[in-house]
Amino acid sequence: MHTLLLKTLLTERGSQVFLGVLIATAILVPLLNLAVPADSALHVSTYTVTLLGKYLCYALLAIAVDLVWGYCGILSLGHTAFFALGGYAMGMYLMRQIGTRGVYGDPVLPDFMVFLNWSELPWYWHGFDMFWFAMLMVVLAPGALAYVFGWFAFRSRVTGVYLSIITQALTFALLLAFFRNEMGFGGNNGLTDFKDLLGFDLQADATRIGLFLATAFALGGGYVACRAIAASRAGRVIRAIRDAEGRARFIGYRVESYKLWLWTFSAVLAGIAGALYVPQVGIINPGEFAPINAIEIVIWVAVGGRGTLYGAVLGALVVNYAKTWFTGAFPEVWLYALGALFVLVTLFLPQGIVGLMARARKAA
Helix, strand or coil, rough: CHHHHHHHHHCCHHHHHHHHHHHHHHHHHHHHCCCCCCCCCCCCCCHHHHHHHHHHHHHHHHHHHHHHHCCCCCCCCCHHHHHHHHHHHHHHHHHHHHHHHHCCCCCCCHHHHHHHCCCCCCCHHHHCHHHHHHHHHHHHHHHHHHHHHHHHHCCCCCCHHHHHHHHHHHHHHHHHHHCCHHHHCCHHEEEECEEEEEEEEECCCCHHHHHHHHHHHHHHHHHHHHHHHHCCCCHHHHHHHHCCHHHHHHCCCCCCHHHHHHHHHHHHHHHHHHHHHHHCCCCCCCHHHCCHHHHEEEEEEEEHHHCCCCCHHHHHHHHHHHHHHHHHCCCCCCHHHHHHHHHHHHHHCHEEEEEEHHHHHCCC
């Protein structure tokens, strides 16, 4: 399997280009930020580093969605839940690191708990003062939720649009729950005002570069892992389930088991993306559960080209760059532009940008 994966990565042009660009970006961006003077035209600002890191988090999330949608045919509108849970796990660790530096100076309780007159730390916050425990929760929280949800959904043979609706209902339910102050996650304001990570100041340029490199590494690792799955025997079975689920079940494959482990693995990737996202943007709140965010992720994958992985990365980068520009220049136009983009891609680019480039190469 390792030989097959290596051969695939070395011969597939899309993988070559993606990994090459990712490695070059991971080398050049830190150099241009730290080694080039700020008054130089080649200097990359810390703001740009943070923005690129956020885009890479989105790219990892897009890969997670493409793995289940593009390869297994599961259109998920619930991956924002897994992304947000990973983010909250990281946010809880960062809040516990503030200690007496908070507004109220309480060594144990976060500021929002002091403000709401909480007398003690809730039981589910214990352990988040330890980095290893928080990282374990980054994986376990979204993974456990995905496993339990998938176990019931797939064994009930819920498929198609019905499954998509249920995943979005799950996300919306979590949105409403996390908005409540009684839940102990900061309510509408969420978790913010983070100070440091593993003792490193989150506002320092070197820390920002470290987070950027960690995100690039996670994206590369996630891509290679997903490509390994796609190139394996299990990957061929997964594609067979996507194309003809009834036939795959008839010839003896345990369709529900394949779906369940792929769904759970995808959720874990989304949780890791959320954990890397939070220290770079400096906040996590219930807005990350919003249904519109789940729809945006699907648009990223569709625009780039689903079922390719690198197409999902391309779509995430292109759409989020467009969002950054539109929301700055014409903020009231963005949602209309997003809807129009989805309609145009569905009608004229069913295989996304990757499919368009493939046709262009054939024509040339």
